Structure formats: C-alpha cells, structure tokens
Amino acid sequence: MSEEALVLRQDKDGIARLTLNRPAARNALSRPMIAALQAEFDRIAADPSIGVVILAGNGPAFCAGHDLKEMRSADYGASYAEDLFEACARLMQRIVSLPQPVIARVHGIATAAGAQLVASADLAIATDDARFATPGVNIGLFCSTPMVALSRNVSHKHALQMLLTGDLIDAPTALRFGLINEHVSGEQLDVAVEALAVKIASKSRHTLAVGKAAYYRQAELPLDEAYAYAKGVMVHNLQARDAREGIDAFIDKRHPTWCHG
Missing domain, CATH: 1.10.12.10 (Lyase 2-enoyl-coa Hydratase, Chain  A, domain 2)
Incomplete structure (x- = not known):
C-alpha cells in the first residue's frame, strides 16, 4: 500500500478529517503509517484554512497500537526500535503542538499506541462500545511511551491501573478516568463529532x-x-x-x- 493511501484526508468548511486507513490491520501504526500521519499533520500546521482536525479510523477499530508483525519482521532490532519509537514520540508531540485542536473519533478499540493517540488528542468522543487499553504488560513490552500521554490525561492511580493490568476498559470507565470527553451510540458518533468540530471551527x-x-x-x-x-x-x-x-x-x-x- 502506498504511503498516500495509509492516511486519507478530507477538508470541508475549515475542518480536516484524517482517517487511518489500514482496516485489515486494525489501523496498526506501522512505520510508514506514522510517517504518513506525521506528514499530514505537518501540512495542516501550515494551512491557515484549517481550524479543527478530526482523527478517525477506517474499518472495525480506531487503532490497535504498533504493528507487532512489523516489529517481528525487523527481528526486534534496536536500531529499528529506536527509529520507530522516536518517530511515534515525534508524532504525538506534533499533535500536541499543532495550532489546531484535534478531536479523536473513536470506535472499536484504541489500544497501546492507539490509546496514546486518544490521550494525545485535545478532545475525544467515542462510541458506547469502544474499548481502551495499554496492554503491553501482557506481552512483556510495557507501554512506556503510551504512558507519557496517558499519565498527562488521567490520575496516577487510573493510569497505573491501565498500565499494570493491561485490561480493557469500556467507554463509561474511560469517561470517568478522563480519557474521553463523552461517549455516544455508534449511530450518533459522526453527528456528535461533527457538531463539536463545527462549534470549534466557528471561533477565531x-x-x-x-x-x-x-x-x-x-x-x-x-x-x-x-x-x-x-x-x-x-x-x-x-x-x-x-x-x-x-x-x-x-x-x-x-x-x-x-x-x-
């Protein structure tokens, strides 16, 4: 798949919609996808016509985190890992430093680096059946970089609960923890996200x-x-x-x- 197809962009009325486009892989953040997403955010940062960004995912999930198959194919090499996690950290910081507010539109699962995307976004609206986790502890790879964004969004005890257990939490729990702003039915997700984006886009x-x-x-x-x-x-x-x-x-x-x- 070409880099251009990994992230889709649609602009309308001052709102840019970025859609992760690896549905068969649950939008796992491969190194090329991270690069494609970084490039789009960099373009948006320099685009005065855009006031708000919506970050979404194609297919059955928002984002399942890093691409574990890619990690294995790279034989878990240190140089590969250094480049991957540096690129991911740069992406998350780009979201925070972006002049425009970013709204995460979450459905399905948002796990590991996917949960990190949600935590890095300025606002997040999820479906009632969305699930969130930092499950690295379950596979022997602690979610240390997702921890940075998570610990800046939720309380220490809630962050550590997610990090130490690796358990999935549901949308009401994510709302209680402060990871998302609200949760709605799947049928209402686009309506709720669009309404919030339009309201923010109407500001200076x-x-x-x-x-x-x-x-x-x-x-x-x-x-x-x-x-x-x-x-x-x-x-x-x-x-x-x-x-x-x-x-x-x-x-x-x-x-x-x-x-x-």
Whole structure:
C-alpha cells in the first residue's frame, strides 16, 4: 500500500478529517503509517484554512497500537526500535503542538499506541462500545511511551491501573478516568463529532492557536510561573485584531467577523 493511501484526508468548511486507513490491520501504526500521519499533520500546521482536525479510523477499530508483525519482521532490532519509537514520540508531540485542536473519533478499540493517540488528542468522543487499553504488560513490552500521554490525561492511580493490568476498559470507565470527553451510540458518533468540530471551527483560528499552546505550556509550570506566563499571553492576545473584534462584537450585540489574526 502506498504511503498516500495509509492516511486519507478530507477538508470541508475549515475542518480536516484524517482517517487511518489500514482496516485489515486494525489501523496498526506501522512505520510508514506514522510517517504518513506525521506528514499530514505537518501540512495542516501550515494551512491557515484549517481550524479543527478530526482523527478517525477506517474499518472495525480506531487503532490497535504498533504493528507487532512489523516489529517481528525487523527481528526486534534496536536500531529499528529506536527509529520507530522516536518517530511515534515525534508524532504525538506534533499533535500536541499543532495550532489546531484535534478531536479523536473513536470506535472499536484504541489500544497501546492507539490509546496514546486518544490521550494525545485535545478532545475525544467515542462510541458506547469502544474499548481502551495499554496492554503491553501482557506481552512483556510495557507501554512506556503510551504512558507519557496517558499519565498527562488521567490520575496516577487510573493510569497505573491501565498500565499494570493491561485490561480493557469500556467507554463509561474511560469517561470517568478522563480519557474521553463523552461517549455516544455508534449511530450518533459522526453527528456528535461533527457538531463539536463545527462549534470549534466557528471561533477565531488565531485565538484557538494561542489558547491551545498556552494550555499545554502552563500545565507544566509551577503555579506562580503559570500565572506569570498566562498574563503575558493575555496581554499579547489582547493586541490581536480578532480579540478586539470579538470584544466589540459582544458589546455591540452582533456576531464577530474573524480575520483569524
């Protein structure tokens, strides 16, 4: 399969939909698929027409994690593994650093690096019957890199429960843990994801980019440094044309007209 076919992209009304396209392999993240997904996110980062990204999967699952058959065919080599996990880490960081918010549209299973994708996304909506796991412990390969994203989304005890047992958790449990925002019926999944994407896409893209970057930056800072940093962000943000347009529109009781700058 060509690299171009591994990830499908469809743009509409400021929303880019990326679809993992290895349905027969449960969208396992082979090295070529990681490269294809990285390339699409890099293109989107430089595309001012896109305000929101939806990340989905073709076939019966969202993503089953890394491609174990590929690992075995590479004879579990250290150089292969170094390249694979470095590329995966770079991909997850690209999702977080992307100016546009990313919504994971989850169905079926999201396991190991698939759960890592969900945790790395800014928002996630799943079907009622979706299942999540970091099952590496069951095959002797602890989910250490998925752990990074997971531990930044859920509490320590919930993260360790998933990591140490490898058990599948259902969508209500994932919601309770904080891994997803909501779960809906399969028939309502696209409606719910689209509604959320459209709502976010209606905002100023400049403001969204400022806010997303600031959220992740302040979360890593001590409280006093976080407030000092956030103050600077707001002072800078207030000088933007969209901030002034938004405030004027609110006072004048009209809808704002964004210039996305």
